[in-house]
Amino acid sequence: MALSKEELKAAMIEKATKAPKPQLYVKDFYKCDPDTKPRMIKNVANELVKEGELMFWSSGSTTMYARPDRIKNEEARDDAEEHKND
Amino acid sequence: MPKHDTPLLDELEKGPWPSFVSDLKRQAETKPECWDILGQLELSYKDRITHWKHGGIVGVFGYGGGIVGRYSDVPKQFPGVAHFHTVRLAQPSGMYYATNKLRGICDLWEKYGSGMTNMHGSTGDAVLLGTTTENLEPLFYDLTHIENQDLGGSGSNLRTPSCCLGKSRCEWSCYDTQALCHHLTMHYQDEIHRPAFPYKFKFKFSGCPNDCVAAIARSDFAVIGTWKDDIRIDQAAVKGYVNGEFPSNGGAHSDKDWGAFDIQKEVIGLCPTECMWMEGDELKIDNSECTRCMHCINVMPRALRPGVEQGATICVGAKAPILDGAQFATMTIPFLEINADNEFEEVVEQIEKIWDWWMEVGKNRERVGETIQRVGLPTFLKIMEVEPIPQHVKEPRSNPYVFWQDEEVPGGFERDVREFRKRHAQ
Numbered sequence: 305m306a307l308s309k310e311e312l313k314a315a316m317i318e319k320a321t322k323a324p325k326p327q328l329y330v331k332d333f334y335k336c337d338p339d340t341k342p343r344m345i346k347n348v349a350n351e352l353v354k355e356g357e358l359m360f361w362s363s364g365s366t367t368m369y370a371r372p373d374r375i376k377n378e379e380a381r382d383d384a385e386e387h388k389n390d
Numbered sequence: 391m392p393k394h395d396t397p398l399l400d401e402l403e404k405g406p407w408p409s410f411v412s413d414l415k416r417q418a419e420t421k422p423e424c425w426d427i428l429g430q431l432e433l434s435y436k437d438r439i440t441h442w443k444h445g446g447i448v449g450v451f452g453y454g455g456g457i458v459g460r461y462s463d464v465p466k467q468f469p470g471v472a473h474f475h476t477v478r479l480a481q482p483s484g485m486y487y488a489t490n491k492l493r494g495i496c497d498l499w500e501k502y503g504s505g506m507t508n509m510h511g512s513t514g515d516a517v518l519l520g521t522t523t524e525n526l527e528p529l530f531y532d533l534t535h536i537e538n539q540d541l542g543g544s545g546s547n548l549r550t551p552s553c554c555l556g557k558s559r560c561e562w563s564c565y566d567t568q569a570l571c572h573h574l575t576m577h578y579q580d581e582i583h584r585p586a587f588p589y590k591f592k593f594k595f596s597g598c599p600n601d602c603v604a605a606i607a608r609s610d611f612a613v614i615g616t617w618k619d620d621i622r623i624d625q626a627a628v629k630g631y632v633n634g635e636f637p638s639n640g641g642a643h644s645d646k647d648w649g650a651f652d653i654q655k656e657v658i659g660l661c662p663t664e665c666m667w668m669e670g671d672e673l674k675i676d677n678s679e680c681t682r683c684m685h686c687i688n689v690m691p692r693a694l695r696p697g698v699e700q701g702a703t704i705c706v707g708a709k710a711p712i713l714d715g716a717q718f719a720t721m722t723i724p725f726l727e728i729n730a731d732n733e734f735e736e737v738v739e740q741i742e743k744i745w746d747w748w749m750e751v752g753k754n755r756e757r758v759g760e761t762i763q764r765v766g767l768p769t770f771l772k773i774m775e776v777e778p779i780p781q782h783v784k785e786p787r788s789n790p791y792v793f794w795q796d797e798e799v800p801g802g803f804e805r806d807v808r809e810f811r812k813r814h815a816q
């Protein structure tokens with residue numbers, strides 16, 4: 305049986321928090337509940353963006369989803385890296 | 391911002407044609423960041439590598455598309471283009487703009503961006519090139535509130551649908567391309583603005599097989615106008631062409647004297663399926679063999695017209711060469727009615743059949759055409775509930791195996807192994 309919307313949201317947040325890479329494709333969320341239709345998962349992912357739990361991250365040609373704090377950490381690390389030799 | 395020496399780019403100002411280098415230099419007089427575009431491009435020409443990098447958290451609130459993040463990888467050398475994001479604007483169907491709209495957009499772009507535009511990008515959008523992250527939200531606010539102008543699609547979204555000018559100006563249009571394009575743009579707002587798919591997905595609409603928006607080469611879902619019945623022939627006008635009363639091709643080749651019109655050489659001999667002939671001074675067409683290439687109609691528009699039972703052919707899966715080779719779309723549904731009265735229900739149904747399947751089966755960054763290639767056309771046709779016809783076959787088979795489906799075999803593939811072992815000892 306498909307998860308309820310709240311359960312699905314919780315599973316998706318957990319996935320985005322624990323995945324090895326902070327950026328996920330919408331498809332990576334399908335595994336959170338194989339019984340929910342992909343278009344529904346996409347809608348829930350977008351709801352999570354509206355709620356601030358996820359954010360969009362663009363690679364230029366593909367748009368991915370990520371937890372905002374993980375991206376902030378990654379960017380801070382990149383900045384530190386860039387200024388190491390200043 | 392200082393000017394940079396650009397000897398390599400300066401070469402592109404020579405010759406009689408317009409030069410983007412001259413345009414950029416002129417623009418740099420009021421938008422000094424344009425000097426840095428020229429500087430960075432000169433460096434790229436020297437290094438033979440791009441100095442742009444993509445990606446990041448660029449966007450406007452609530453939208454997961456429409457802005458393409460672009461950064462310089464040499465920002466200290468060229469601070470004017472450290473951030474230089476691209477903004478895509480959804481173009482109107484058929485690209486009809488009022489001049490005051492274009493002026494309004496340009497004024498906003500002078501205010502918030504580099505002033506450089508690209509009309510239009512290959513997806514169809516009006517493209518605004520080069521602004522900073524801080525300017526994105528104010529620009530978006532003014533675009534939507536003053537100009538009533540939305541952004542287009544990017545990333546793994548549905549890309550801004552685009553169409554030919556169709557019935558608004560073209561007598562050959564077999565359906566109202568603008569109406570369908572506009573309807574689907576409104577219907578799929580969410581898919582345009584937020585990532586929905588394994589990769590990008592494009593709709594393009596052409597009113598006839600001349601395919602002026604190159605839908606067959608550039609879109610995942612190409613809707614190309616066609617007709618079911620016979621090409622309409624006005625035999626008196628055919629005679630007119632033969633007697634030289636009307637110029638062929640609507641006079642398009644009249645800049646040179648190509649000699650007298652020769653219907654045998656220029657029309658009948660060029661019909662790809664050889665389905666035309668003359669009987670006395672009457673032109674005959676075997677319409678069951680006509681592949682709707684439009685050639686004869688293009689040459690003699692007064693004499694020949696598409697039939698009256700009009701609709702569209704749906705071709706699926708074109709793409710540019712980025713990951714694999716370039717690929718044309720495959721003809722999937724030979725004829726589909728295009729009906730505005732039921733809000734194009736038939737078209738929507740086909741689109742969603744593809745999406746439901748591709749979203750599940752497609753791999754990340756795989757266009758639907760590549761998914762079809764991977765699983766094979768027969769599987770895709772089954773998903774689309776289309777019976778295969780000879781036109782689906784690209785070449786004679788070279789694979790000696792025949793695959794049967796469960797339902798095609800008497801008794802199916804179910805068997806009693808114990809019963810089988812009794813006769814075939816292990």
Ligand code: SF4
Pocket residue numbers: 554555556560561562563564596597598599600601602603
């Ligand atoms: S695709 Fe056909 S209908 Fe559309 S503008 Fe071109 S010729 Fe006309």
Ligand code: SF4
Pocket residue numbers: 660661662663664665666675679680681682683684685686687
């Ligand atoms: S449309 Fe093309 S295939 Fe059909 S009759 Fe004319 S030239 Fe031949």
